[in-house]
Amino acid sequence: MNRVRRRNESAWLIPKGDERTNHRLRADMRRFEDADEVDVAVVGCGAGGGVLTQRLARAGWKVVAFDAGPFWDPDADWVSDEAGSHHLYWTEPRVIGGDDPVPLGNNNSGRGVGGSMVHFAGYAPRFHPSDFRTYSTDGVGFDWPICYDDLEPYYRQMEEELPVAGQRWPWGKPHSYPHSPHPLGVDGELFLLGCQRLGIDARVGPVAITNGRFGNRPHCIYRGFCLQGCKVNAKASPLITHVPDALAHGAEIRPNSFVSRVAIGEDGRAAGVVYWKDGKERFQRARAVAVAGYSIETPRLLLNSACERFPDGLCNDHDLVGRFVMVQGAAQTAGRFEHEVRMYKTPPPGVSTEAFYETDETRGAKRGFSIQTVAPLPIAWAEHVASEGHWGHVLREYMKDYIHWASLGVLCEFLPLAHNRVVLADETDRHGLPVAKFLYSQCDNDKALMKAGTQAMKEILAAAEADDTVTINRYAHLVGGCRMSADERSGVVDHTLRTFAVPNLYITDGSVLPTQGAANPALTIMALAARAADHLIATGGRS
Amino acid sequence: MSVDPDLAHPAGRPRYPGYNVLDQARHWDDVTKGVVLGRLGPPPPIRFFSPDEEAIVRPLVDRLLGMDEEPRVPVVEMLDAQLTERIGPGYRHDDMPDDWDAWKKSLKALDDESRHVYAAGFADLTPGQQRDILQKVQDTDGDWRGLPAAKLWTLWMRSVCQHFYAHPWAWNEIGFGGPAYPRGYKDHTLKSSREPWEVAEVDAFDPEPWAQRVEKAKRRQQ
Numbered sequence: 001m002n003r004v005r006r007r008n009e010s011a012w013l014i015p016k017g018d019e020r021t022n023h024r025l026r027a028d029m030r031r032f033e034d035a036d037e038v039d040v041a042v043v044g045c046g047a048g049g050g051v052l053t054q055r056l057a058r059a060g061w062k063v064v065a066f067d068a069g070p071f072w073d074p075d076a077d078w079v080s081d082e083a084g085s086h087h088l089y090w091t092e093p094r095v096i097g098g099d100d101p102v103p104l105g106n107n108n109s110g111r112g113v114g115g116s117m118v119h120f121a122g123y124a125p126r127f128h129p130s131d132f133r134t135y136s137t138d139g140v141g142f143d144w145p146i147c148y149d150d151l152e153p154y155y156r157q158m159e160e161e162l163p164v165a166g167q168r169w170p171w172g173k174p175h176s177y178p179h180s181p182h183p184l185g186v187d188g189e190l191f192l193l194g195c196q197r198l199g200i201d202a203r204v205g206p207v208a209i210t211n212g213r214f215g216n217r218p219h220c221i222y223r224g225f226c227l228q229g230c231k232v233n234a235k236a237s238p239l240i241t242h243v244p245d246a247l248a249h250g251a252e253i254r255p256n257s258f259v260s261r262v263a264i265g266e267d268g269r270a271a272g273v274v275y276w277k278d279g280k281e282r283f284q285r286a287r288a289v290a291v292a293g294y295s296i297e298t299p300r301l302l303l304n305s306a307c308e309r310f311p312d313g314l315c316n317d318h319d320l321v322g323r324f325v326m327v328q329g330a331a332q333t334a335g336r337f338e339h340e341v342r343m344y345k346t347p348p349p350g351v352s353t354e355a356f357y358e359t360d361e362t363r364g365a366k367r368g369f370s371i372q373t374v375a376p377l378p379i380a381w382a383e384h385v386a387s388e389g390h391w392g393h394v395l396r397e398y399m400k401d402y403i404h405w406a407s408l409g410v411l412c413e414f415l416p417l418a419h420n421r422v423v424l425a426d427e428t429d430r431h432g433l434p435v436a437k438f439l440y441s442q443c444d445n446d447k448a449l450m451k452a453g454t455q456a457m458k459e460i461l462a463a464a465e466a467d468d469t470v471t472i473n474r475y476a477h478l479v480g481g482c483r484m485s486a487d488e489r490s491g492v493v494d495h496t497l498r499t500f501a502v503p504n505l506y507i508t509d510g511s512v513l514p515t516q517g518a519a520n521p522a523l524t525i526m527a528l529a530a531r532a533a534d535h536l537i538a539t540g541g542r543s
Numbered sequence: 544m545s546v547d548p549d550l551a552h553p554a555g556r557p558r559y560p561g562y563n564v565l566d567q568a569r570h571w572d573d574v575t576k577g578v579v580l581g582r583l584g585p586p587p588p589i590r591f592f593s594p595d596e597e598a599i600v601r602p603l604v605d606r607l608l609g610m611d612e613e614p615r616v617p618v619v620e621m622l623d624a625q626l627t628e629r630i631g632p633g634y635r636h637d638d639m640p641d642d643w644d645a646w647k648k649s650l651k652a653l654d655d656e657s658r659h660v661y662a663a664g665f666a667d668l669t670p671g672q673q674r675d676i677l678q679k680v681q682d683t684d685g686d687w688r689g690l691p692a693a694k695l696w697t698l699w700m701r702s703v704c705q706h707f708y709a710h711p712w713a714w715n716e717i718g719f720g721g722p723a724y725p726r727g728y729k730d731h732t733l734k735s736s737r738e739p740w741e742v743a744e745v746d747a748f749d750p751e752p753w754a755q756r757v758e759k760a761k762r763r764q765q
């Protein structure tokens with residue numbers, strides 16, 4: 001593991017023992033003045049922004065990473081409780097619409113240093129090689145300007161740095177994981193059993209949860225509150241996987257600082273960012289800007305940064321900013337078992353199968369889906385039961401049976417469509433800025449995949465001898481909105497994540513994904529940010 | 544910290560007799576303990592709902608959650624506090640008002656509907672009549688008295704479940720292990736799925752198979 005430590009010392013900078021935060025490191029953090037021209041101002045310190053900040057700081061760059069939310073201390077700020085974790089989510093106003101509106105809030109983006117990964121489940125799969133050329137091979141979606149091999153070394157780096165635990169992975173390009181698979185909960189055992197009986201290959205992992213020694217990161221205690229923030233420091237988020245090393249190399253993290261505009265100078269280059277802190281509007285000068293605020297806030301920020309040169313929004317000359325936003329069709333089907341399951345134990349991410357990932361014409365749809373364990377806690381489980389129409393005494397009866405249910409989730413690759421987009425709403429937030437409006441409608445291919453995915457979950461549960469099932473239709477993992485492409489007529493950024501329109505402006509978060517595969521996106525977002533950092537460092541950011 | 548045993552009253556029939564998740568509170572971290580035990584203290588006074596609205600929202604919440612008897616989980620108080628503080632879910636449907644306005648509007652609509660059908664306010668109906676009105680809202684496709692029915696229903700259910708299943712009484716009712724930091728769980732396999740302090744269902748209390756239990760609950764509701 002010394003190789004990892006030489007690249008990223010975060011896990012060793014976390015305190016030993018029962019304290020989760022290195023307060024000394026934070027107190028000693030370098031602080032820049034607004035008037036200092038830093039090398040890069042990073043907007044958003046989540047999956048993409050966190051990795052970029054660490055890589056650039058290590059290369060000696062002067063970096064400030066802004067985050068609208070707090071600089072979390074897991075000991076003081078997070079609880080082992082569902083309802084008490086509402087403050088982890090981005091709950092500023094947003095509007096949703098379209099034929100199939102996607103609820104945001106707790107199921108979507110986070111707010112605060114670490115980003116959405118603070119409350120992400122923890123699955124860390126790679127995309128498949130086919131994901132990078134769906135248009136060429138399947139006639140749907142879009143071809144990326146890079147291929148799997150371009151990203152592979154960065155996948156491996158991130159898997160070592162998070163680190164990822166799991167069995168050897170037979171799908172996509174087969175690979176193994178640095179940490180061995182975790183022990184399972186009953187829901188995971190039943191999923192494996194159902195798959196085994198049907199002859200479907202399913203594997204334990206891949207999860208970004210330490211299993212064994214990794215710096216000072218403790219072992220998972222199998223308490224199941226991964227979606228409420230890991231108080232143990234066992235589950236990865238940039239707060240513990242990249243920010244400590246960034247601080248040790250002179251980066252500044254500026255929390256509670258909401259960036260309202262990227263300022264463009266008369267030369268057409270980014271000059272810095274306008275941001276709000278403590279009720280004051282301020283301006284940070286920067287030689288380059290990287291936006292990494294998640295697929296809703298990133299397009300919103302660009303649209304809100306309209307100026308004389310870009311009257312329709314920054315980098316929006318070709319009406320592409322905010323378009324092709326994707327969500328995965330993420331229905332969850334639970335089965336009831338006579339045996340006790342108690343799915344609230346062990347991490348919700350346990351077992352996955354990618355056996356359905358690639359196109360199978362018999363499904364009547366292109367591309368595919370994966371299936372994973374999900375294990376909702378009581379409030380989320382009540383939402384499942386209620387979504388089947390149960391209420392009153394029936395709801396209570398179902399709920400009393402909580403310990404008998406095991407829940408699976410599907411991730412369907414919904415296609416990138418131009419009409420699925422983020423625009424500015426008429427209403428404004430407390431800074432007077434238009435909030436984001438997210439419009440979403442499924443296409444026939446999406447619907448067919450969701451149907452096939454739900455059917456597959458039911459069959460697996462039935463094979464494991466479930467005597468009843470309930471299904472909730474939902475979505476997960478918003479990506480896209482500023483896609484990467486070969487040219488400025490079809491995308492917003494190039495393969496190094498630099499915007500075509502502004503030579504010193506980068507977008508380094510999930511917004512740049514042209515397609516989403518049937519894999520959870522965080523690892524790919526981090527790998528792309530690490531790759532972009534290498535390009536920046538190699539070229540000195542010259543443009 | 545010791546917990547008053549009266550605070551552990553299971554809300555409903557005891558499927559897990561004797562189980563009290565609060566007995567474990569001494570094993571929880573202080574921050575979590577503060578948040579969870581706070582739900583057992585005296586609830587804040589009603590500030591968001593007017594007295595008229597309060598009279599409607601109380602039976603509404605009781606019917607949605609099948610809460611027919613005392614002691615009740617103070618869902619109305621928790622909801623009122625959340626709406627007072629304008630803690631939103633992080634989104635609004637473009638054809639719905641904000642949650643706080645939707646709640647007020649929907650209570651008025653319920654009362655109007657009730658006066659239209661029964662010539663009496665919602666608060667004065669029998670539980671059976673109240674359930675009939677609610678069933679009609681759930682069965683409506685499209686608009687119901689100026690609000691999209693399906694989205695309104697989801698808002699109601701999401702809001703009441705979020706508070707009810709945050710309460711330790713509800714956890715006792717469903718056998719949930721509750722907060723688990725710093726101790727964690729050790730028994731999580733098919734061979735051994737229960738910690739020594741977790742309680743098995745007692746079949747003597749509920750000898751019927753699952754399907755029959757659900758059918759019975761459905762009849763109770765009708």
Ligand SMILES: Cc1cc2nc3c(=O)[nH]c(=O)nc-3n(C[C@H](O)[C@H](O)[C@H](O)COP(=O)(O)OP(=O)(O)OC[C@H]3O[C@@H](n4cnc5c(N)ncnc54)[C@H](O)[C@@H]3O)c2cc1C
Nearest residue numbers: 044046047048068115116121122123259293509510520522
């Ligand atoms: C419940 C849940 C479960 C999930 N499970 C998984 C999983 O198992 N596996 C997986 O791979 N993915 C999962 N995800 C998705 C994953 O967390 C996200 O895809 C990923 O974190 C997105 O990375 P990002 O860099 O685009 O944005 P984020 O990580 O969300 O970071 C964006 C950051 O920018 C900040 N920000 C936004 N706007 C501004 C502004 N204007 N000024 C300053 N700061 C700003 C935000 O506060 C936030 O911290 C899950 C997500 C959720 C919500």
Ligand code: SF4
Nearest residue numbers: 220221223224226230
């Ligand atoms: S189950 Fe493990 S990884 Fe998940 S929150 Fe608990 S300790 Fe952290």
